[in-house]
Amino acid sequence: MNKILVPVDFSTASAAALRFATYLSEATGLQLSVIHVYNSLISSNRPETPEERAAAREALRKELRQFTEAHVFSSSAINTVETILAEGVPPVYIKWRSQDENVAFIIMGGIGTGVGGKLDLFGGIAQQVSDGGGCPVILIPRGFTDELMRKTAKLWRGVAAGM
DSSP: OOEEEEEOOSSHHHHHHHHHHHHHHHHHOOEEEEEEEEOTTSOTTOOOSHHHHHHHHHHHHHHHHHHHHHHOOOHHHHTTOEEEEEESOHHHHHHHHHTSTTEEEEEEEOTTOOOOTTSOOHHHHHHHHHTTOSSOEEEEOTTOOHHHHHHHHHTTTTTGGGO
16 A cells, blocks of 8 residues: 545645645655546536547646646655546546555545535545545545644654555
8 A cells, every 4th residue: 555545626625635645645655646537427518529528638637737736735745646537427436446455545625525516526425435435535624724734644654654
């Protein structure tokens, strides 16, 4: 187990989860894997042609990279962070990824903190992923400050070595 999986929906809640995951990565030495899962079947502005779908995927890939770079503050972590863009049903795909033997934790925004609208609500996804996933899920509550993140992550030093 050498990865922290961080599902993001581009919300402030997922930004906070990614910042905490960065602190935890520094404390444990685990690699960051940032994932955005989109469900093209329920999008209100679904691209119809293969070219439109490819352009939409590339735009999402760019948004994911920019979001990751904006919230992974550590220069050492940003060089090793993995970004994954996947199409599917978010809770199903994330739970499937949680079964990977390399995934130690999933860190995501807490229940009821998603952005809604064109994106899936993370609250429902967080609850579904937490119920019966293949690894521990850490939900970041609203108002979890960077100071608390740093202090909490320090408590995890050395934990990865015992995994």
